[in-house]
Amino acid sequence: MLASVHITTHCVGDITTPPISSSDLHIASAGPGGFSTVDAICGVAKSNGGRVLVLTAQLELGSSVKYANSVA
Numbered sequence: 001m002l003a004s005v006h007i008t009t010h011c012v013g014d015i016t017t018p019p020i021s022s023s024d025l026h027i028a029s030a031g032p033g034g035f036s037t038v039d040a041i042c043g044v045a046k047s048n049g050g051r052v053l054v055l056t057a058q059l060e061l062g063s064s065v066k067y068a069n070s071v072a
Helices: 036-047 063-067
Strands: 025-029 051-055
Touching: 025 036, 036 051, 036 063, 051 063
Parallel strands: 025 051
Antiparallel strands: none
16 A cells, blocks of 8 residues: 655745745756855755755856755
């Protein structure tokens, strides 16, 4: 029998989005490696104990990568 898994998702900027916590994963997209807005949001997520995944074409050069636990 398969176990049921409940995953709650939210978009940054949505009025119902709760603060990120240590059990959360923030997924950010920054094709060229970083944007000031993406950096700021990833920084808040990281400082609140959340994990950060950055999707980018610049795996080593981007400013957002410094906030990431994982990069793809």
